[in-house]
Amino acid sequence: MKKHSFLFVSICLLLLGTRLPFSIFGNNQTVSQVFAETTNKEKAKKLYNTAVKEFNNGSETKAVADWKKSAKLGSALAESQVASQYLNGMGVKENYQKALYWAKRAYKHGENSGMAANTLGNVYLNGSKTVKKDYKKALAYFKKGISEGYMKSYRKLAYMYLNGYGVKANTTTAVKWYTKAANKGDITSEYSLGQIYEKGQGIKQDYSKAMSWYKKVQRMMMMFQHRELLKVCRQLLIFMLMV
8 A cells, every 4th residue: 555655646746847766767857857858849840840941932031040949949950050051141140150159059969960060160161250260170070070971071071182171182082072972962062073074173184074974963953944843943052052
């Protein structure tokens, strides 16, 4: 009888949010805390998805506002998006300090760290009046992005090797990383490969290979001629310019 009474009291205390000497959740959390965290995650996800729709419809300022709300509820993915918007001045005024702040938050949280690492790499690669260029940091963050499978980091690492930023210029290595990005569907990398082979930039000039890559770009662009895909095309072009 005493065992049943203790169990009943324990359940009541848990429901009231009172801590017990033990925890069914393994980290000494109360039911109310777990419920609050779950609710916040759901709200954050909903706000994030709303922001994506707003961004796709051209309401970039509203999108950033909702991504910020989502980020404050704990969404690392939203933090990465806010960082990217400050980096590129989309929906907000370009601000590298704020881009750095939000990207570091997202990177620390670990969720979708590839995107955050790529943003940090871009901040240090480009530099600004408030953030000093640092090619070594940029290189390290792009490599981190690659380790997380983030496509744009492949392209950025290729760009650094092509131009000798923080590393000895090496077109062969640049082509290697551009090709990896292109094989993942990155149209900007396809175009860059076409340029490299057309100009013979650091490697033997090869018009045949150049034309092959340009045709891939053309095929990709032709996909967006259809009226139903015009919005997708718009977003593709926007993101190409973003990083």
